[in-house]
Amino acid sequence: MRPVGLVLEHLWTWYRRNWRATVVSSVLMPLMFLGAMGFGLGSQIRPGPATAGLPYVVYLAPAMLVALAVQVATGESSFPVLGSFKWDQRYFAITSTPVTADQLLTAQAVWVALRVLVSGLAYMAVAALFGAFINVGALLAVPVSVLAGMAFGAWVLALAASVNDEGTTFGNVFRFVVVPMTLFAGTYYPISQLPAWSRPLAWVTPLWHGNELARAVEFGHMDVLTAAGHVGYLLLLTAGGLLLARRRFHVRLKV
């Protein structure tokens, strides 16, 4: 445990000095999207079956939290991890001490989860002030969003440990996976609005399961078995991604 704590302390020491740079992308952005889509476009949307009878901004707010989680997890698992292998090679420095590769990966994954958690709480606090959350149950959406973030972020960790070319990989992941996922996996509207053939694509994504869960904990309407299915799928994805990341860390850090 102690080695994991030491690596975390190292990450925190850096972050303590540089946290301002992350506020724009991890808190302000989702709030602006919530303002434009939730309040602006939402004013054109009458509460109806598609929004579960809720004002649009209330319907959107918990899903925006999950989308934010996936984005922060992706960002935090991509360039910083690749950079630690390639640019300043600090992972090699760390594992040349008694810290093992497994402990390093554990600390890195916990760090990503913490970043997601803190960004989510900050977003939720501000959004709640504007009345976008109507139910204390929404607090449960925070752990849900962390789980959904990790279910995707773990795979990005594995990818970052595998690639050596910083130029295009992450840009492509963001543009061809993260952005479409945010647009088509039930964040802005239920996937029942989309043609039937495209829905299975949303079912595969962690974001859709996170959205369903986050809305369920705030608004209800979900039986326990369905909820367990969503949680199980997200846990499975997280575990799979971490196992793959573990293999890649070991290969890359082998001396």
Add this chain to the structure above:
Amino acid sequence: MAALLLRVVPVGSYAGRAHAVVERSALVNRRNWLLVLSGVFEPLFYLFALGIGFGGIVGDLTGPDGHPISYAAYVAPGLLAASAMNGAVHDSTFNIFLKLKYAKVYDAMLATPLGPMDVAFGEISWSLIRGGIYAAGFLAVMAALGLITSPWAVLALPAALLVACGFAAVGVGVATLLRSWQDFDLILLVVMPMFLFSTTFYPITVYPVYIQVAVQCLPLYHGIELMRQLTAGAVGWSALGHAAYFAAMVLVGGWFATRRFGKLLLT
């Protein structure tokens, strides 16, 4: 005429080889084609997601000519103008800053027979070629989806290039002022709210009057209005005013960028 040109343009600043700079950009991006192509897809993702997904929820909105239009037809020209802005700003700030400060591409170019005007023309041409491909692709999809109802839409392509040119000119000027990568957050902080709040996704009437006035000062608002008039075929004299906004951006931004470049590279 030639004598006048020689007096206005300092000797040696233009060697008539801007095409070499374009050729370089094409070579560099050859391996990066997926990232280049992704510029076509991003606005299309938004168009499909919002047009189809919200289509059943939002209902019809009022078009520029007062007639109701579908949400997809409403949002598409907004996305076209916004993607012209995003592409131009990304190209003119991020890429130029990298080449200017880190890769030292321009210092290397100026050590060849190329002059600063070759570099400027070459970079602008490449940026416009890219922007033109993106806009043409988007317009083709709009036409295929039946979102274009007027021959005026042919002018949407040059309009997109004008919008891109305006943002690029200001962007290049801003790029010469940037100190480090952290400053890109500030650019993001200008571009993102503009993308979200300049009536891309919903009519300006949702705002109270004083915010309406503020939004009408933003350049993207005028780009979107221009584009909406063209794709809906409801072109009025105000279109000239919207276009003039961007012409002014090109002139002011271009003048400032030229001055800064001369200072940074030729001293």
